[in-house]
Amino acid sequence: MHILYLHQYFATPSSNAGTRSYEMAKRLVKNGNQVTFVTSSAFLSSEFKLQDGWNILEIEGIKLHVLHLPYSNKDSYVKRVVKFFSFAIRSSLRALKIKADVVFATSTPLTIAVPGILYSKLKAKPMVFEVRDLWPELPVAIGAIKNPLVIKAAKFLERVAYRNSEHIVALSPGMRDGVIRCGIEPSKVTIATNSCDTSLFDVNPEVGARYRESKLDFIKDRKLVVYTGTFGAINDVSYIVKLAEHAKSAFPELCFLAVGDGMEKSLVVESAKRNGVFEKNLFILDPIPKTEVVELLSCADLALSLFGPVKEMWHNSANKLFDALASQTPVAVNYGGWQKEFIEHSQCGLILDPQDPASSVRNVSEFLSSETQYQYAVKACKQLSYNQYSRDIMANRLENVLLGVVND
Numbered sequence: 001m002h003i004l005y006l007h008q009y010f011a012t013p014s015s016n017a018g019t020r021s022y023e024m025a026k027r028l029v030k031n032g033n034q035v036t037f038v039t040s041s042a043f044l045s046s047e048f049k050l051q052d053g054w055n056i057l058e059i060e061g062i063k064l065h066v067l068h069l070p071y072s073n074k075d076s077y078v079k080r081v082v083k084f085f086s087f088a089i090r091s092s093l094r095a096l097k098i099k100a101d102v103v104f105a106t107s108t109p110l111t112i113a114v115p116g117i118l119y120s121k122l123k124a125k126p127m128v129f130e131v132r133d134l135w136p137e138l139p140v141a142i143g144a145i146k147n148p149l150v151i152k153a154a155k156f157l158e159r160v161a162y163r164n165s166e167h168i169v170a171l172s173p174g175m176r177d178g179v180i181r182c183g184i185e186p187s188k189v190t191i192a193t194n195s196c197d198t199s200l201f202d203v204n205p206e207v208g209a210r211y212r213e214s215k216l217d218f219i220k221d222r223k224l225v226v227y228t229g230t231f232g233a234i235n236d237v238s239y240i241v242k243l244a245e246h247a248k249s250a251f252p253e254l255c256f257l258a259v260g261d262g263m264e265k266s267l268v269v270e271s272a273k274r275n276g277v278f279e280k281n282l283f284i285l286d287p288i289p290k291t292e293v294v295e296l297l298s299c300a301d302l303a304l305s306l307f308g309p310v311k312e313m314w315h316n317s318a319n320k321l322f323d324a325l326a327s328q329t330p331v332a333v334n335y336g337g338w339q340k341e342f343i344e345h346s347q348c349g350l351i352l353d354p355q356d357p358a359s360s361v362r363n364v365s366e367f368l369s370s371e372t373q374y375q376y377a378v379k380a381c382k383q384l385s386y387n388q389y390s391r392d393i394m395a396n397r398l399e400n401v402l403l404g405v406v407n408d
Contacts, residue, residue, distance in 0.1 A: 001406055002034040004100035004119065006112050008087050010039035010066075012059060013200065016260075016287035017043035018319040021106060022062070023197055027395035028402075029061040036098055037064040038091045038115065042071030045289065054094060065094055077144050080109075088114040095119045102406050105161075106130035110154060113161035126166040126405040130192075134178040134315060141312040142234050158182065166405040169398060173338050174315030190401050194317040195394040196385035201294050201326035208298025216299065218283060222255035223368045225332075227304040228293055229320045231262030236308035238268050239334055242357035243364070244282035245275045251365040256282045259296065297327035301368055302349070307335040309354060314338070325385040330377035332364065347373075348380035 005025060011017035025035045041050050048057065050068045057064040067090055069083060092115035095103070103125055105116030113129060120127035136154035139145040145154065162168060162182050168189045170176040176189050212219060231237045240258050247254045256277075258268065265284070272278035288296065297303060303324035307313045314337025321339060324331040331349040333340055343349050350367055352360035367373055 001102055001402060002036070002100045003028060003402060004095060004098055004103045004125075005035055005037045006039075006091065006095065006103065006105040006116050006119075007037060008040050008084075008091075008109065008112055009043050009071075010037055010064065011043040011290075012045065013290040014045040014047060015043045016045075016289055018194075019197075019290055020194060020319070022059075023195075023391050024395050024398055025062045026060055027392065028399055031399060033399070035062050036100065037062065037066075038095045038098070039064060040067045040069040040071070040087055042069060065098070067091065067094070084109040084111040088112065091115045092118045096122060100125060102402050103127045104130065104402060106132060107135065108133050110135040110157055110161065113157060113164075117160065117164045120164060126408070127164060128167045128169060128401055128405055129161050129165040130169040130171070131175050131179060132171050132317070134175055134312065137178060138234075138310075138312050141310050142308075144233075166408065167401050169401060171317035172315050175317075178315065190397065192394045192397045192401075193389060194319050194322045195391045196322045196326035196389045197391045198326050198385050199391075200290075201297065201323060202328065202382075202385070203294060203298050205298065207295055208300070211292075211295035212299040215295075216257070218279070219255045219257075222253055222281075223301045224299060225254060225256050225302045225304060225364065226296060226300040227256075227258040227260070227306060227320075228288075228296065228323075229260050229305075229318075231258075231260055231265035231268055233264060234308055234310055234313055235262070235264070236306050236334070236354070237262075237264060238271055239306050239352075239354065239357065240304065241268060241271045241275055241277060241282060243352075243361045244272070244277040246358045246361045247365070248277055248281055251361060252281070254281065254361070254365060254368075257285065257296075257300075258282070259285045259288055259293075261287045293323060294327065297324060297329050300324075300327075300329050302364065303327075303329045303331045305331060305333045305335075305339070307333075311336070314340075322385075322389055325381045325389065328378050328381045328385070330367075330374065330381060334360070342384070346380045346384055348377050348384055 007021045012022050055066045088111040095115045103116050103119045105112045116127050162184050169192050179189050244256045272282050305318045305321040334352040334354040
């Protein structure tokens with residue numbers, strides 16, 4: 001097949017963002033398919049020297065049409081929405097110049113459906129739509145969208161996107177259920193979760209030991225608990241401050257590290273300073289490339305995936321959780337949903353109480369000091385990453401969906 005892949009936020013391992021599209025495309029190309037992206041420069045690293053307007057790149061056999069459109073997680077919601085629509089319009093015009101057998105549009109944002117639908121209708125080619133978040137359910141729940149007219153318009157676009165897709169890929173069981181609630185036949189929805197890149201993250205422990213010694217000497221001989229990701233309104237990274245505060249005197253063997261950026265980062269730093277844990281048992285660093293996250297997770301004892309008390313967010317398929325599994329680093333979450341369920345079932349980590357950080361940090365300490373429980377969790381991470389949530393499994397599932405609509 002020749003696949004037209006629409007994703008506003010394409011990223012590679014040298015970026016500090018999720019690389020799902022890159023990983024899927026790399027495997028599709030390896031299997032003999034041709035993949036052409038229409039994307040933006042938002043999360044491409046500075047190693048790519050881009051001019052204003054459109055740029056054409058090729059990365060590992062993947063062709064990319066890249067619109068130079070700077071982006072930051074610190075941008076206001078209004079500024080982001082303006083960029084969403086700007087990209088939707090300009091990418092529509094660009095996509096129509098490309099010949100393909102199928103168009104694959106992956107959210108977020110939901111506006112990526114616009115170029116996908118236009119291409120599908122004008123070129124008479126099937127569209128597959130990938131749901132990474134339930135829009136507008138999630139932004140409404142967190143208060144990012146409040147205007148009734150905007151909510152109505154977003155719900156309309158959601159329905160139009162689903163109904164104009166030959167098939168829909170959902171990243172979690174909850175997302176699949178959300179799509180079905182919109183009136184889509186269950187047979188038209190396939191779950192392909194975020195996944196584990198074991199070829200990247202399963203490294204010799206010496207990699208982590210060297211990184212810890214050269215870059216993280218402040219840890220000393222303490223156990224390392226890490227968070228890597230966005231400091232956004234929904235991520236509740238302030239929870240790590242509460243953990244560090246309760247651990248400061250009771251569990252001095254623990255050291256916490258948060259790495260990333262976002263709108264709430266300055267507030268988290270201020271909270272850490274106010275509570276006397278900043279650069280004592282909690283350290284907060286700038287974002288690092290995915291390739292360096294590999295080294296960080298290799299030396300970590302426990303990885304955190306955090307969200308605030310927003311049940312709609314429980315349907316998420318957290319990249320950081322699957323990266324931790326791939327590195328065989330046990331994982332702890334402070335939210336419910338399907339990810340909590342498989343952690344409990346497999347015993348690959350811990351469930352933290354979002355309302356009781358004191359008991360949570362005690363559980364962390366007990367878990368990390370129990371060699372039997374900890375090693376069982378490490379083995380469970382390996383089993384999940386290779387046998388249930390591997391990149392290859394999910395890429396094959398996606399390829400079968402695309403082939404199915406092309407051959408229908």
